[in-house]
Amino acid sequence: MSPLKILITGFAPFGGQDLNPAYEALKLLPGVIEGASVVKAELPTVFGKGAQVLRDLLAAHLPQVVLCLGQAGGRPGLSVERVAINLKDAAIPDNEGNRPADELIRAGGRAAYFSTLPTRRIVRHLQERGIPADLSYTAGTFVCNEVFYSLLQYQEEEGTGAKGGFIHVPYAPEQAANFSPLAPSLPIATVAAGVELAIALMVNEIQEG
């Protein structure tokens, strides 16, 4: 049997920031986790384009597990998202200046998709290992949510049988220090450790059937 393939994505920095802690954490991940091979990719923080790049990656790599990562400044730990909704509404412009207001991601599409990752077990696994983590019931309405929605829609419509989900991560300390001294933050290495633990859990669950 060929090894599992895991696709992990992060986003380009946005909102005037120099870095995106989700993508920086992704870079720190090893290429193989519990025997599964890890494919890493950066998505543009642009409505429409982020989701299109993701679909191209899904078609090219046929991963069995897909985990998208994004920055959610203000959250204190790894925020494991349970649900993606069919709505785009941008409080700030994306990286090409788009600012949709109360639009559907896909006309006629479902109102929402649930993550197909074991979200609660991931949260418990991380907490037991000392990584701050929590379940979240809103991934917002920016590009992160659009990519998350598009991922789950693709996986269901294509019948890939693959699993998909999204984790939001806090600011890196250097972002909080510079922009928002009262916001919580976690070092990128801590975030990467948490993401690696989450992936290891999922790989082991799949391999144990």
Added chain:
Amino acid sequence: MSPLKILITGFAPFGGQDLNPAYEALKLLPGVIEGASVVKAELPTVFGKGAQVLRDLLAAHLPQVVLCLGQAGGRPGLSVERVAINLKDAAIPDNEGNRPADELIRAGGRAAYFSTLPTRRIVRHLQERGIPADLSYTAGTFVCNEVFYSLLQYQEEEGTGAKGGFIHVPYAPEQAANFSPLAPSLPIATVAAGVELAIALMVNEIQEG
């Protein structure tokens, strides 16, 4: 000229926690910072005793700079305290079960002492180097504040000419993960890096006159 001597203290864990991130950070500090020698000590988290142990250390070591560190769960970064007040009031028992309510630390003592460290420059220095930090105008009314008040009182009354101050530090991630998933946290290594930067700044300022 003999090298500067810096005394850094942390507290024993309290409130049912297994560790105190302030003391754990202290353990990670090098023995020499910018040429100054660093003396480390743990204080008991007990009203009266913490301050007495500190006074004994001050008399024994004659440090030119004293920095006390304490845990302040819920704060997002290194919280550089500006003022210690003559008040003890405990929301939880200390490590020997004492729970003073609205008592003076010292009858007839001053209402407050200001930190004699360069608090604002420390905050700016840390922020510029990517460590979340902020000025704080209340060190609370628990053992931390009592030790801080006692330090400044001692230094003034003894006319030591030494500098003294206090920094509160956030939960470690493992504390937040276990006890308070929505509380901010910072790894002990990040806290230690910030404390070392603060000390280096002070040593350099003193040496440059």
Added chain:
Amino acid sequence: MSPLKILITGFAPFGGQDLNPAYEALKLLPGVIEGASVVKAELPTVFGKGAQVLRDLLAAHLPQVVLCLGQAGGRPGLSVERVAINLKDAAIPDNEGNRPADELIRAGGRAAYFSTLPTRRIVRHLQERGIPADLSYTAGTFVCNEVFYSLLQYQEEEGTGAKGGFIHVPYAPEQAANFSPLAPSLPIATVAAGVELAIALMVNEIQEG
């Protein structure tokens, strides 16, 4: 043409509280708002039963607009919910001791329904009139969300053409004072004024076509 009929519901107190500010606010509403007749009802804070009582009310009264109100301690203003999800998960027991964990509200049901009220216009209308209000993208996973989901499901499946939505309200000041001194709160009269403004806006929009 017969006048519009509006159904407004609140919940029984739960979680050991003596009152539910949502239901108390509802009691203060007039029986007629902008010419529309207002039907008020209390729902049990019990999984399954709350939704069943609501469905009976919908069948009995045939309202053209339905607004359910619920308490969300910790929120600072009227929190206009945009989306109900097919999930029940209770951090505390309901009023009959049920505590579902990660269950579907309806097997085979949609993942989510969007509010059919003009949520953003309601928020803006309230803010312009001095009532703190905000859009929310999660109504939680307790009985509130189940009732909200069941409302929208019923209205769609029955093809009633009616509008439905949910507003979460903050603690009353007496709740915050007694239970949670650091939680935000708003008096019940302020909440009622906001709810009445929201209803008036909707009635006027419907009457103006």
Added chain:
Amino acid sequence: MSPLKILITGFAPFGGQDLNPAYEALKLLPGVIEGASVVKAELPTVFGKGAQVLRDLLAAHLPQVVLCLGQAGGRPGLSVERVAINLKDAAIPDNEGNRPADELIRAGGRAAYFSTLPTRRIVRHLQERGIPADLSYTAGTFVCNEVFYSLLQYQEEEGTGAKGGFIHVPYAPEQAANFSPLAPSLPIATVAAGVELAIALMVNEIQEG
């Protein structure tokens, strides 16, 4: 015996706001509370001038109790201040454009004064009557703290035997609605009810000896 005289002050609006909820609440107070006569005054939100107007009022009216009120946007309830510190540092300009940075209020003055009001009993009294209230250990470093410090300094230096204190109040709902939808707020009438309860408590304590 002549009746007690109570001086209550509020501040002019500042920071671009149209109203100051502390002063608006003051306007709602009755002229007599538990037999004590209430003198009301507005202070300019200007460093130096606010304190000077207060001193003139103290000299003119010889009040036995003085309560200064100020706005502290972001706090959820009546915040009864325990300590005023000898420091001015302005994050925003006052109403005449002054922006002191790390200056003493009074060179050679004490580091701090404690409120001489029964702060903890006030908090408990308000909470028991359903008004959100909490003790605070920092009145900030803006004009509010300067007036608070100057009040306590005057009362001590003049040996008036009078009591003095400060209560910070939250945003009014219309301020939160317009400026800061996620900030807590309380209606001015609720704030006024809390202030009246606090004054009644103090008057009764003084009259009962």
